Amino acid sequence: MKQKLVARYMTGGAVAGLMALAAVPSQADKMMRSGMRQSINMMALPPAQMIGMGGATGHAKVNVMRGTVKLAVTLAPGTSLPEGTVLEGWLSTAGKSTTSPNDEKHGPAFGKKELSMKADQVPYALSTGLLRRVGNSRTYVGTFRIANPLTPYGAVAVTLESDGNVGNYDPRPGTPLVAGPIKG
Numbered sequence: 001m002k003q004k005l006v007a008r009y010m011t012g013g014a015v016a017g018l019m020a021l022a023a024v025p026s027q028a029d030k031m032m033r034s035g036m037r038q039s040i041n042m043m044a045l046p047p048a049q050m051i052g053m054g055g056a057t058g059h060a061k062v063n064v065m066r067g068t069v070k071l072a073v074t075l076a077p078g079t080s081l082p083e084g085t086v087l088e089g090w091l092s093t094a095g096k097s098t099t100s101p102n103d104e105k106h107g108p109a110f111g112k113k114e115l116s117m118k119a120d121q122v123p124y125a126l127s128t129g130l131l132r133r134v135g136n137s138r139t140y141v142g143t144f145r146i147a148n149p150l151t152p153y154g155a156v157a158v159t160l161e162s163d164g165n166v167g168n169y170d171p172r173p174g175t176p177l178v179a180g181p182i183k184g
Helices: 002-022 029-033 046-050 113-119
Strands: 038-044 057-063 068-074 086-092 125-130 139-145 155-161 175-181
Touching: 038 155, 046 175, 057 155, 057 175, 068 086, 068 155, 086 139, 125 139
Parallel strands: none
Antiparallel strands: 038 057, 038 175, 057 068, 068 139, 086 125, 086 155, 155 175
């Protein structure tokens, strides 16, 4: 699995890496639909390894039906975040359309059919917010809750945001650090 992920990541970028993780089949579907919590170990992705942060580990607890995510990332001993960066959590779709036939009953998304069709092929990412450092430790944590089920999402990730999420904040993922599949 890891070799396939790395190969797919290198040929298609960060989005493809998250898509590969989201495509992992699972038997946890019935459990998730009943609202049970899912525990996800996140692995370091190639960009983390390229900047000397390949020893970072992550863990997420996701409850799809309750719309909750708890994230924790621990940096390897002797490493720290690059200056000016912050960690941000994300949920990502698997690059499949999340629209229903009735979703565009009164017209296509973005007002243009061609653009709507292209957008259906791009994974949609939803920020779960910044992770905060726990005291002076190497661990960063974050929590997220939304009043909707997380059913369209197939992956959870933590990114390095090089702009520190200040100024002209860009609401799209930065460099992926760790990620893991949401089963079901």
